[in-house]
Amino acid sequence: METAIDYEHLAQYTGGDAALEAEIFSLFQNQIESWLRVLEPDSADEDWAAASHSLKGSAKGVGANQLAEVCARAEKLVGEAGDPAAREVARNRILDAVNTVNDEIARQDYRRTVSDLRSAS
Numbered sequence: 001m002e003t004a005i006d007y008e009h010l011a012q013y014t015g016g017d018a019a020l021e022a023e024i025f026s027l028f029q030n031q032i033e034s035w036l037r038v039l040e041p042d043s044a045d046e047d048w049a050a051a052s053h054s055l056k057g058s059a060k061g062v063g064a065n066q067l068a069e070v071c072a073r074a075e076k077l078v079g080e081a082g083d084p085a086a087r088e089v090a091r092n093r094i095l096d097a098v099n100t101v102n103d104e105i106a107r108q109d110y111r112r113t114v115s116d117l118r119s120a121s
Helices: 007-014 018-038 045-062 065-075 084-120
Strands: none
Touching: 007 018, 007 045, 018 045, 018 084, 045 065, 045 084, 065 084
């Protein structure tokens, strides 16, 4: 089963350091929150493009490939293709992908907590 995060990709940057991974996830989640505030169906083309592009880059960085793909499609909804109905659909898809990624981050955090507790015993 494919997870929402490619941990092998992320390990290229973290070297498997759990604390660094947790810090990266925290920064990533803060970025998501910030960019989602801008990513509204009636946003100016420039804002929509910047938000979707930034989310795509952040997602790629942590290995959230499905989220990156959804953001890449949303990024194309500028200019004539940027009608609010299409952007609403794209934003909802991004929100679904974000929720999936956040659920995976929570699962990973839980797994680490349980592992730490077991090794402390």
